[in-house]
Amino acid sequence: MTAPRLQIDLNKIRRNARVLVERLGRRGISVTGVTKAILGSPDIAGALLAAGVQTLGDSRIENIEAMRHANVPALMTLIRSPMLSQVERVVKSADVSFNTELDVIRALSTAACGADRKHGIVLMVELGDLREGILPDDVESTVREMLRLPNVVFKGLGTNLACRCGVSPDTKNMAELSALADSIEAKFGLNLDIISGGNSANLNWAFNSSDTGRINDLRLGEAILLGCEPLHRQPIDGLFTDAITLVAEVIESTFKPSLPWGETAQNAFGDNSSITDRGQVAQTILAIGRQDVDPSGLHPELNVQILGASSDHLVVDSGNKLLPAGTELTFHLNYSSLLSTMTSPFVTKVIKVPTDAPVRSTANNFD
Numbered sequence: 001m002t003a004p005r006l007q008i009d010l011n012k013i014r015r016n017a018r019v020l021v022e023r024l025g026r027r028g029i030s031v032t033g034v035t036k037a038i039l040g041s042p043d044i045a046g047a048l049l050a051a052g053v054q055t056l057g058d059s060r061i062e063n064i065e066a067m068r069h070a071n072v073p074a075l076m077t078l079i080r081s082p083m084l085s086q087v088e089r090v091v092k093s094a095d096v097s098f099n100t101e102l103d104v105i106r107a108l109s110t111a112a113c114g115a116d117r118k119h120g121i122v123l124m125v126e127l128g129d130l131r132e133g134i135l136p137d138d139v140e141s142t143v144r145e146m147l148r149l150p151n152v153v154f155k156g157l158g159t160n161l162a163c164r165c166g167v168s169p170d171t172k173n174m175a176e177l178s179a180l181a182d183s184i185e186a187k188f189g190l191n192l193d194i195i196s197g198g199n200s201a202n203l204n205w206a207f208n209s210s211d212t213g214r215i216n217d218l219r220l221g222e223a224i225l226l227g228c229e230p231l232h233r234q235p236i237d238g239l240f241t242d243a244i245t246l247v248a249e250v251i252e253s254t255f256k257p258s259l260p261w262g263e264t265a266q267n268a269f270g271d272n273s274s275i276t277d278r279g280q281v282a283q284t285i286l287a288i289g290r291q292d293v294d295p296s297g298l299h300p301e302l303n304v305q306i307l308g309a310s311s312d313h314l315v316v317d318s319g320n321k322l323l324p325a326g327t328e329l330t331f332h333l334n335y336s337s338l339l340s341t342m343t344s345p346f347v348t349k350v351i352k353v354p355t356d357a358p359v360r361s362t363a364n365n366f367d
Contacts, residue, residue: 003249003328004288005348006341008038010047012243017051017224019238020203025052027212032057032077032196034221037339039063042070043351048224049074057219061086064093079219081124081132087111096120096155096194100132105146112151120155121146122194127159127176129167136180143184156194157181158217162201168231169202171209178213201230222335233334242332245301246293246341248286248314250327256283258317268310283307284318286329292344297337301330 021031032055033048035041040063045056049072056072058064059080067076078097082090084107090097091111099105099121112119123142126133134142139157146154159177161169174197181195197206197215200223206212222230227239235241258278266272269290284304289295295309305317316329323329333341341347 001350002348003247004286004292004341004346005247005350007245007247007330008044008349008351009240009243010043010351010353012240013044013224014047014051016227016239016243017048017053017220020220020223020236021052024206024218027206028216029197029206029212030054030217032079032217032219033224034058034079034199034219035063035067036060036079037221037225037335037342039342040066041349041351042067042072043353045072045074055217061089061093065089068093077122082108088115091115091117091119094119096122098122098124098132098158098196100124100134102142102145105152106149109149109152118151118153120153122156122158122196123154125157125159125177125180127161127167127173129161129163129165131160131164133159136176139180139184140187143188147188154190154192156192156196157184158194158196159198161198162230163199166231169198169205171205171211174202174205174209174215175213178215181214199230200224203229203236204231225338226333226335230335244333244338246288246298246331246333246337246347247328248288248331250323250325250329251285251287251313252325253282253284253318253322253327255280255322257281282318282320282322284316284323286314286316287312288314288347292347293333293341294336294339297334299332299334301332304329 024031031053033053034057035045036059038044040058045067055075055077057077057079061078064076075095078090078094081100082097082104084104087107088111105121108119124133125139126135161167181192185192194217195214196217199219202218203223225244227241228235258281259275264273289309289312291311295314307315307317
């Protein structure tokens with residue numbers, strides 16, 4: 001089988017999703033399954049739906065369009081603010097979009113009128129992580145303007161934490177979002193359907209909070225795919241952490257000095273070498289590099305140490321043992337490495353389906 005490749009176990013992904021759907025369901029919180037890291041794969045989307053996920057969310061309209069084309073039977077939410085240049089596509093393929101700019105919402109309204117469709121709007125609120133979001137004091141005026149627009153339906157409020165600055169979801173900021181939802185409903189006589197508290201980083205709060213307030217939706221990708229929570233990258237009890245693994249192939253293995261020789265400057269990626277002299281090492285090179293994966297997020301199953309990477313080569317210390325060319329090494333990935341390998345056209349994606357049917361392999365995408 002070709003390498004490098006991602007090995008994707010749909011059984012484990014479905015199990016992870018089901019566990020989270022059931023645990024959060026007991027707290028009155030539904031799961032939006034986030035498909036951006038898996039490029040809108042219909043197979044993986046199907047595993048999420050089979051686990052009880054009812055809504056799929058993606059930050060790229062292209063992925064939503066791919067799932068529509070594959071007849072994936074789910075509500076679709078664009079979880080990144082739409083680009084003005086794509087509003088017609090958003091209205092055509094997404095049921096709901098997350099928004100912060102009135103000009104974009106106005107354009108969505110115009111596009112929805114032209115398509116004779118209704119389009120749902122969730123307003124994102126800034127609660128401290130300084131990524132996207134309307135400041136809390138400006139939400140009321142934004143809602144007032146939006147309610148005047150035809151063919152867009154105000155569905156609810158959301159927020160995002162931990163992605164840019166690492167601000168943790170907690171009792172205080174989740175209570176602030178709940179209170180804002182109550183205030184907006186009272187002010188305008190509304191009943192909001194969606195109060196989306198955040199992403200996989202919210203799980204510690206959701207599982208341990210004595211009161212989850214109005215929060216009734218979380219957008220989960222990393223926790224389902226990798227079985228861990230993003231704040232401290234700790235495994236979640238009862239979930240598989242190896243539903244997706246990376247396999248790379250050895251192309252060279254030889255004993256070499258651990259220190260380079262000659263005058264050194266910046267490497268190809270602008271870094272200056274800082275290497276400890278450990279004498280001779282068994283240096284092994286694998287046919288994968290920074291063009292395909294973020295090497296800092298790789299965790300080898302075998303007892304090898306990652307020494308560095310160029311654009312096409314991953315260099316590891318294989319201890320006192322040389323590994324023959326053609327040997328395959330398996331790695332676990334963090335979210336950054338998962339995103340990069342899923343996007344690389346040079347990494348084959350091999351899907352193990354939940355039945356006895358053969359695995360499916362696609363070199364460049366998830367057709």
